[in-house]
Amino acid sequence: MDKYLYIGVMALVTFLIRILPLTLIRRKIENRTLRSFLYYVPYVTLAVMTFPAILEATQTPISALAAFIAGILLAWFGAGLFPVSVVCCLIVFVVEFFIV
Amino acid sequence: MHYKRVENFKRGLRVGIPIGLGYFAVSIALGIAARNAGFTPLQATVTSLLINASAGEFAGFTLVASGAGYLEVALMELVANARYLLMSCSLSQKLSPSTPFIERIGVGFYITDEIFGVSMTVPGSLDPLFSLGAAAVASPGWALGTLCGAVLGSILPTQAVSALSVGLYGMFLAIIIPPARRSRIIAAVVAISFGLSFAVNRLAVFNFMSSGIKTIILTVIISLAAALLFPVAQEDSDG
Numbered sequence: 001m002d003k004y005l006y007i008g009v010m011a012l013v014t015f016l017i018r019i020l021p022l023t024l025i026r027r028k029i030e031n032r033t034l035r036s037f038l039y040y041v042p043y044v045t046l047a048v049m050t051f052p053a054i055l056e057a058t059q060t061p062i063s064a065l066a067a068f069i070a071g072i073l074l075a076w077f078g079a080g081l082f083p084v085s086v087v088c089c090l091i092v093f094v095v096e097f098f099i100v
Numbered sequence: 101m102h103y104k105r106v107e108n109f110k111r112g113l114r115v116g117i118p119i120g121l122g123y124f125a126v127s128i129a130l131g132i133a134a135r136n137a138g139f140t141p142l143q144a145t146v147t148s149l150l151i152n153a154s155a156g157e158f159a160g161f162t163l164v165a166s167g168a169g170y171l172e173v174a175l176m177e178l179v180a181n182a183r184y185l186l187m188s189c190s191l192s193q194k195l196s197p198s199t200p201f202i203e204r205i206g207v208g209f210y211i212t213d214e215i216f217g218v219s220m221t222v223p224g225s226l227d228p229l230f231s232l233g234a235a236a237v238a239s240p241g242w243a244l245g246t247l248c249g250a251v252l253g254s255i256l257p258t259q260a261v262s263a264l265s266v267g268l269y270g271m272f273l274a275i276i277i278p279p280a281r282r283s284r285i286i287a288a289v290v291a292i293s294f295g296l297s298f299a300v301n302r303l304a305v306f307n308f309m310s311s312g313i314k315t316i317i318l319t320v321i322i323s324l325a326a327a328l329l330f331p332v333a334q335e336d337s338d339g
Binding site: 096100 | 207259263265297
């Protein structure tokens with residue numbers, strides 16, 4: 001039973017973190033620096049989370065590095081979310097077929 | 101107007117499919133961790149339905165298994181999920197100021213790295229129904245993967261899990277690279293983020309920090325530096 005209490009604590013803290021800014025900041029922020037900061041946050045945080053974490057997600061960093069480079073090239077030349085994602089998976093599968 | 105909102109929801113559903121598939125694969129490992137920590141499959145699934153956060157759940161399961169108290173678990177969640185605070189701030193600027201309270205809560209509840217990422221790609225202001233559409237597909241994938249992991253352990257061969265685990269990173273690249281092609285500043289910001297993240301993760305000096313803390317500190321420092329050096333005009337930040 002106390003597992004559910006733990007789950008409740010985890011869920012409550014996570015919920016508050018997620019909804020407080022969204023519900024409290026109800027108008028456009030006028031401060032230019034703060035607005036610029038929030039503009040850059042998504043790019044920075046997704047980039048930071050992707051690399052080098054991707055290298056540890058697979059059986060060998062080589063397959064992940066190949067997928068990383070291919071993903072950047074594909075996205076650069078206009079491929080969408082799903083194709084980039086699928087090709088990255090396939091590259092890991094194929095590379096690991098040969099070297100693991 | 102109403103018709104347009106239904107369309108936005110459907111668009112969200114479509115975007116949610118690859119996210120849900122990726123989640124299914126990733127959350128199998130989470131289900132296994134939950135089982136090892138003494139959670140039943142039902143408890144593990146409920147956790148995933150309520151929390152939708154890989155690092156936060158993983159850290160939570162590990163702490164509970166080690167006999168930690170409630171306060172400790174609460175603090176851990178605060179740290180592991182603090183990046184959602186930043187994402188929530190960013191999203192508050194992406195919503196129209198007239199967005200009702202209940203829709204704000206809906207968007208907030210389903211902030212994950214991926215749903216946040218796709219929500220920010222919408223041109224102009226964000227319709228909460230788009231994010232909720234994505235969540236309607238992605239969240240069940242997350243919960244089902246957790247359930248499978250907790251019940252069956254590793255049902256997929258290692259090679260398949262390994263391949264699927266880069267799917268979400270591929271999606272991140274597809275979100276950040278196209279804007280980087282259009283703007284040299286964003287391209288530089290992304291390249292510097294990759295480089296500094298690599299350095300901080302490889303240098304032993306930073307080993308005392310968890311990966312969640314590293315993500316937050318790097319995000320704040322790099323975004324702040326970019327904001328001070330290259331402030332954006334009003335039109336740009338409206339996306």
